[in-house]
Amino acid sequence: MWRDRTLLLFALPGMVLILIFQYVALAGNVIAFQDYQPFLGIRDSLWVGWENFRVLVNGDPAFVTAVRNTLALTLIQTVFVFPVPIALALLLNSLLSERIKKFVQSVLYLPHFLSWVVIVAIFQQVLGGAGLLNNFLRAQGWATLDILGNPDIFFGLLTTQVIWKDAGWSTILFLAALSQIDASLYEASAVDGAGRWRQMWHITLPGLRGIIILLLILRLGDSLSVGFEQIILQQNAVGLAASEVLDTYVYNNGIVGGGWGVSTAVGMVKGVIGVILVLGANKLAHIFGENGIYKS
Amino acid sequence: MSVIAQSGLSERKIRRRDRLVNGNRRPGVAMLALKGVVLSIACALVIIPFVGIVSTSISSPAHVLDSGGFVLFPDTVNLTAYRSILGGGVVTQALLISGFVTVVGTLCSLTVTSLLGYSLSRPETFGGKPMLMALLVSMLFSPGLIPLYLVVKGMGMIDSLAALIVPTMISAFNVIVIRAFFSNLPQELIDAAKVDGAGELQTFTRIVLPLSKAVLAVIGLFYAVNYWNAFFNALIYLNDAAKWPVQLVLRTYVINNAQLDSGDLGGLESMPPQPSIQMAILVITLIPIICVYPFLQKHFAKGVLTGAVKG
Numbered sequence: 378m379w380r381d382r383t384l385l386l387f388a389l390p391g392m393v394l395i396l397i398f399q400y401v402a403l404a405g406n407v408i409a410f411q412d413y414q415p416f417l418g419i420r421d422s423l424w425v426g427w428e429n430f431r432v433l434v435n436g437d438p439a440f441v442t443a444v445r446n447t448l449a450l451t452l453i454q455t456v457f458v459f460p461v462p463i464a465l466a467l468l469l470n471s472l473l474s475e476r477i478k479k480f481v482q483s484v485l486y487l488p489h490f491l492s493w494v495v496i497v498a499i500f501q502q503v504l505g506g507a508g509l510l511n512n513f514l515r516a517q518g519w520a521t522l523d524i525l526g527n528p529d530i531f532f533g534l535l536t537t538q539v540i541w542k543d544a545g546w547s548t549i550l551f552l553a554a555l556s557q558i559d560a561s562l563y564e565a566s567a568v569d570g571a572g573r574w575r576q577m578w579h580i581t582l583p584g585l586r587g588i589i590i591l592l593l594i595l596r597l598g599d600s601l602s603v604g605f606e607q608i609i610l611q612q613n614a615v616g617l618a619a620s621e622v623l624d625t626y627v628y629n630n631g632i633v634g635g636g637w638g639v640s641t642a643v644g645m646v647k648g649v650i651g652v653i654l655v656l657g658a659n660k661l662a663h664i665f666g667e668n669g670i671y672k673s
Numbered sequence: 674m675s676v677i678a679q680s681g682l683s684e685r686k687i688r689r690r691d692r693l694v695n696g697n698r699r700p701g702v703a704m705l706a707l708k709g710v711v712l713s714i715a716c717a718l719v720i721i722p723f724v725g726i727v728s729t730s731i732s733s734p735a736h737v738l739d740s741g742g743f744v745l746f747p748d749t750v751n752l753t754a755y756r757s758i759l760g761g762g763v764v765t766q767a768l769l770i771s772g773f774v775t776v777v778g779t780l781c782s783l784t785v786t787s788l789l790g791y792s793l794s795r796p797e798t799f800g801g802k803p804m805l806m807a808l809l810v811s812m813l814f815s816p817g818l819i820p821l822y823l824v825v826k827g828m829g830m831i832d833s834l835a836a837l838i839v840p841t842m843i844s845a846f847n848v849i850v851i852r853a854f855f856s857n858l859p860q861e862l863i864d865a866a867k868v869d870g871a872g873e874l875q876t877f878t879r880i881v882l883p884l885s886k887a888v889l890a891v892i893g894l895f896y897a898v899n900y901w902n903a904f905f906n907a908l909i910y911l912n913d914a915a916k917w918p919v920q921l922v923l924r925t926y927v928i929n930n931a932q933l934d935s936g937d938l939g940g941l942e943s944m945p946p947q948p949s950i951q952m953a954i955l956v957i958t959l960i961p962i963i964c965v966y967p968f969l970q971k972h973f974a975k976g977v978l979t980g981a982v983k984g
Contacts, residue, residue: 383873391789405820492902507742
């Protein structure tokens with residue numbers, strides 16, 4: 378140990394940060410079992426056992442809404458967001474001109490690096506009451522559309538924003554997988570009379586199978602976390618009923634509303650389910666003979 | 674002359690068309706047109722909003738008001754909106770704070786990340802295995818919003834800029850990426866330095882770091898973009914509006930449409946229209962990202978793939 382003292386000293390600041398902001402914070406979840414009061418602190422707050430977890434089963438309307446919205450959003454986003462980059466990658470991959478491909482990639486990757494604040498602001502400018510679209514409709518003498526303040530289409534709006542932000546960027550992994558496919562497979566299949574669509578079905582899509590399964594596993598682990606910052610920024614416009622998800626519930630009920638114990642309990646259960654989902658999905662991938670995210 | 678040229682051209686065209694792609698004939702004109710249309714629409718959906726934002730921020734007040742608040746084509750180049758927000762006041766203050774947090778944060782992040790990554794990359798460091806394990810396991814769990822808030826509060830960082838830097842200073846993922854890079858450096862170089870009597874610190878600063886400029890640049894940019902874009906930690910950790918970073922100012926004055934008066938902008942006599950000011954704030958927030966974007970695009974793709982393979 379003394380021999381490695383310099384190396385250990387090197388590791389110290391990083392490990393201390395991980396220890397404090399990951400592990401100590403993780404231990405802070407004990408307040409889920411307390412009637413936590415900030416002025417009393419963890420040491421003096423009352424222990425209440427599983428009391429805070431009752432919210433999970435007693436049908437509290439705010440919590441039920443949050444669960445329902447979270448699951449609905451995850452489902453919608455998996456169905457509508459996930460395939461977009463795959464289609465886009467196939468399209469980009471089929472372009473023969475490198476120049477055009479590079480240009481399109483440069484344009485479509487950009488929104489990934491913008492913050493949600495910027496993206497929500499941009500959507501306001503385009504779709505909002507005084508935005509590009511409504512100005513155009515007004516100029517034509519047509520009725521304007523209330524898109525950003527309409528709770529009925531809020532999920533659609535969120536999904537559109539996610540596609541706008543990340544569809545381009547997400548093509549990277551698929552493009553990499555496509556470039557790994559052996560070109561001689563295509564030539565051999567063409568000799569055997571396979572057309573372009575059959576090649577797509579029998580060569581290209583199987584080549585993407587591994588990466589698709591990997592990304593679906595990661596998505597599954599994140600399925601209870603949908604668009605936290607994105608939703609917080611737009612909650613005022615559509616109201617809680619249409620927009621509350623588990624993450625915003627934890628924030629609104631806990632940090633804003635002072636329901637510390639209950640919110641922590643909800644956050645903790647959410648975290649545990651997330652880990653179980655990742656581990657379970659990974660196991661499932663192994664059973665299907667794929668690599669998954671790690672090998673044990 | 675023209676006949677020859679034309680025939681030459683069409684001959685080349687035919688040959689191009691007959692060239693095989695994946696053993697099959699090139700797609701027909703209809704297919705190409707369809708692809709072109711789809712990709713053009715996709716690009717337009719990204720580009721048009723940016724054009725509109727810049728145009729609104731530089732158009733004359735009359736033009737902005739006439740067109741209902743959002744201009745697609747500017748009538749002039751008028752920088753009053755920029756002068757008003759950069760001449761002191763909330764926005765200037767927020768830009769300085771964001772700049773400070775980004776620069777200091779990135780330097781701190783790079784230092785702790787590369788030191789830890791190097792330490793873990795050396796074979797047989799005492800306790801190296803458990804430390805690596807602790808790092809990997811931490812990527813699986815997230816401590817949760819409220820426990821993290823309580824830790825930050827317990828450390829007395831509420832309402833201080835440290836709350837924007839320290840909790841997000843290290844990313845386990847980046848440590849793993851940089852460790853993988855250090856492990857792939859030729860170990861003979863490091864051993865040779867040791868033989869020549871260099872200590873660990875000297876080996877690290879003289880041999881390892883100079884060989885790792887590219888990966889350090891990538892990871893530094895990664896951290897910098899995150900610091901610049903961070904919004905939520907400022908929202909929960911900072912109650913004092915005088916310490917707000919630019920993303921929070923953007924939310925307040927652009928998304929939530931709070932009115933900026935001349936007192937907020939360092940006391941101007943004539944205010945540009947609100948939409949112009951708002952779009953100028955938006956453009957200013959975007960500029961650093963756009964400036965580093967070419968580097969990001971070039972290196973991030975590689976970084977993402979390294980992480981995917983090694984992580």
